[in-house]
Amino acid sequence: MAPRRQGATGEREAEDAQGCCVPGECLRPREPVRVEDAVRVLCNNDTCAVGRYMHRECFEQWEAGVLAYLKSCGRARSWSERQRHQNLWTKKGYDLAFKACGCRCGRGHLKKDLDWAPPGAIVRADEEKKRRRRTRSGRTPAAVDVRSRAFSLSSSGSCSPPSASSEPSASPTHAVPHAITSAKRNSKPEIVSDRIRAGAGANGIFSRRLDFSTFNLLPKHKVNSYQIKIEDEGNHGNDDTRLFILSTLAGQHKPRVSCALCKETLDVFDRYPLVDGTFFLSPRQHTSSAVEVKVEGRTQYLTCVCMGCLERCDPERTIRCRFCGQKWDGSSLVLGTMYSYDIFMATPCCAERLKCNNCYKPLLHPHQRLNYSDYSHPVTCPHCRVLDAHFVKPLGYCFTKRAFPLFQQWP
Template sequence: MAPRRATGMDNVVAIEPSGYTRCCVPSGDCLRAQQRVGTNPGEDPMAIALDDLRDTVRVTCNNDLCTVGRYMHRECFDQWEQTVLSYLKTCGRARSWSERQRHQNLWTKKGYDLAYKACGCRCGRGHLKKDLDWMPPPPTANIFGRIEEIDTTGAKKKKRRNRNSRPSLTCMPIGHMGDGRNRTESLSCSSSGSSSPPASGSEPSVSPVHGAHSKKKSKVDIPDRVRIAGGANGIFTRRLDFSSFNSLPRNKLNSYQIKTEDEGNHGNDDTRCFILSTLASQGRSKVRCILCEEQLLVFDRYPLVDGTFFLSPRQHAKSCIEVKVEGRTQFLTVVCMACLEGVNGRAIVCRFCNQKWDGSSLILGSMYSYDIFAAMPCCTERIKCNSCYKPVLHPAQRLNFFSDYSHMVPCPHCRTMDTHFVKPLGFCYTRHVPRTSILWP
C-alpha cells in the first residue's frame, strides 16, 4: 500500500445517526471537516446525508466486511484522486501515458491494476475503486438548468442551478428516430440534473439493455456543467440533447469518449474559450469537415462539435482557420464523427501501405493540439523528408509523444528544418471504395 499519513482513524468505525454516513476519504482529511462547510456548530462536518447524495461520489471496497463507508464529498474525492493519479504516473507503462490518458484509464482495469496500491481503504484490509455505474438521485431540473421547488403555499419557486452541479444525460430507448433511422434501441438524450461520476473509457456507462425487445430504460452517464460564453458573442448553438451521438456504439456513450465537461473553474476552460473566441472573431458558427466537407454546427458548450477539432502546422483545406499558438502558426481543423468512425464508406486508406486510417479512438467534442493524421505514421513513406525524400527516422523508431510528429525537426540527411511528418492529405490518403459499391456487368 502506498505510504500515507497516519490519522489515528484507521480501523475505526464511526457510529452515525440513522440516515447518515461519514466521508470515507482514505487519508481521513475531509475537506468539509477542515473548512466546516455547510455545517452548524455541533454537527459533524464529515457527515453525509443518505437522502441527499448529489454532491458525493460513491466508491467500493474489495473487502466485503468493510464498514468504513462508501461515499466521499466530491471535493474530497477529487483531491484524493489526484494523489492516486500522481502514483499512477510512476507505474510501469503508465509513465508513458499523457495526463489525459492516465485520467481516462485510472478507474478502468487498464489503469487500476497499476494504481490500486495507492487506493488503500481505511478499513486496512481492502482497496477502494470509484463506482462508475452509480448515479446519485437527481433533483428535478429542466433543460435550462433551473430547479423547481414547491413552497408551503403550493406555488412553484425557481432558482438557478448551483454551478458545481453536474447534470447527466438520461437516455431512453425509442423505436424510431426523427432522421428516419429505424433502431429499436437508439438513444434519445436530454439533460437531467445529477452530479454523477464520470464514466470509464473502456467500461460503458450504459445500463445493460440487450435485445431488440427489451423494455428497460438505459442511462448514459455524461455529466455536464454550467459554462460561461467564453467570448462566443452568442452566435453558437445551445445543445439541448445528445441524440446526434446515437449512431455511436454503446460502449462509447460516456464522458471519456465524448468531452462533456469543462476543466477550468466555473466554466473557464482554456480550450473551449480558445475555440469559441477564434470562431467568433471569424463570424463562424459552423465549420466544415476536411474529409467530407460536411458542415457542422458549433455549440457553446461541450461537446463543441459532432466530431473533433485539432491543430495542424499545415493548412489541409481552405476552411482551416489560421491561429497563433505559443508563437507558432497553426490551423484550426475539424473532422466529423462519421469520418472518424469510418462509416458509410467514408474510410480513407494510405496510398502506400493500404492501411486504413482509424480515428474512432479520438475523443469527440474537444480539440487536439497536434495533427491527428501525422500522429501515428503507418509506413516508411510517412516519415520521409519533405525535401530530399529520405527517411527522417529509422523505420522501427517512434517518437515519445503524438505531438512530436507535428513539430519541426531537422532532416539528418539534408538538414532541412520542417514538419516532415505532416503531409498533405491528398499525398498520403485515398478514399476507400467498399466492395459492395463495385458495379458488376
C-alpha cells in the same frame, strides 16, 4: 532486464540521471535530470545506453501518449480512465500498450520501474504520515471530509492558450431521445441528455446544445463521458481549450465549421461537446476552411473532422494509406474537444510517411516511433539540415478513398 537495487545508488545513479531519456522532445532539454525529482524507466534492450531517468514532467507527457494508445487497444477500450492508469504499467495493461513505448535506442521498449523510489521518498512519506496524524488529532468527530472525483478527457491531447470569456447565445431545438434519457436511471456513467447547460457562449454566435441526440449514431458502449467530452476543465466554465476554440472562431465570425474529409458543415456549440466530431491543430492547412492561429509562437491551423468520418460510418468515409493500404481509424479519439497535434499524422503506418519533405530521405528507422504529438513538431533533417514539420504531409498525398492503394512513391 532486472532493475538495480536501490541500495546501489550514488555515483552510478547520478551518472545515469544526467540526461532525460524521454522518447521525442524533452520539455527541459537544458536541465539535467535530478534523481530526487525523476521517474526511472527500464529498457528491455540490455545494451541500451540512452539512460534510465526522465524529468517527471517529460514522463507524465509521454505517459499520457501511451495511455491514449492503450485506449484504442483490445479489451482496454472498455476500461475506465482510472483502470487504464492503474493497469498501464502492470502486465495486464503493458502487454497491450508496449508498442507505444519504444525507446530512443531503437531496439527496445521502455517500462516504468515500479520498484524504484527516489532517494528520500521514504523519509518524506514517514513525515507526511506523522503530519496527517497530528492534523487528525485536532479534528472534532463531527468533521466530515467529503471528496468528489472529477475526471477529464482533454488530457488525451487537447491543450491550448487561454482566451477571453464569452456571452450567452441562442440555440436550435432538438428532441430528447428516449434511448439516452431512459438510461439516466441506470448505474452506468451515461450522458445526461436533457440537461440544458447554464453558462456563456461566445459573442452570441454559437448554438446552445439542448440534448445529445446526434450521438445516438455511436455504438451504445461509446455513449459515455469517457468517449465524449462533456465537462469543463476549469472552474466556473473557464476551460482554456473551450475558450480558445470559441474565441478563435468568433474572431473569424464562424459559428460553423467544415469537416476536413467530407466537407460536411457542422454547428459549433457554446459548451462541450463543442462539435459533432473533434478539432485538432496542425502545422499544415489541410483545407481552406481551417483557421490559422498562433500557438506558442508557431503558426497552426484549427481543423475539424466530423463524427461520421472518425467512426467510418459507411465505406465512402473510409480513407487508407496510398502506400501500404492501411485504413486510418479515428474511432478512438474523444469527441467534442480538441487535440493539440495533427491526428492524421500521429500514427504513421509505413516508411514512406517518415521521409524528409525536402530531400526525401528517411528521418527515422522504420521501427522507430515517437510520441503522437511529436510527429507534428518541426524537426531538422539529419541529411539536408532543413527545419520543417517533415512528418506532416498533405492529406491528398497520404490518403485515398480507393479500395486499393496507389503505391505512389515519394520521390
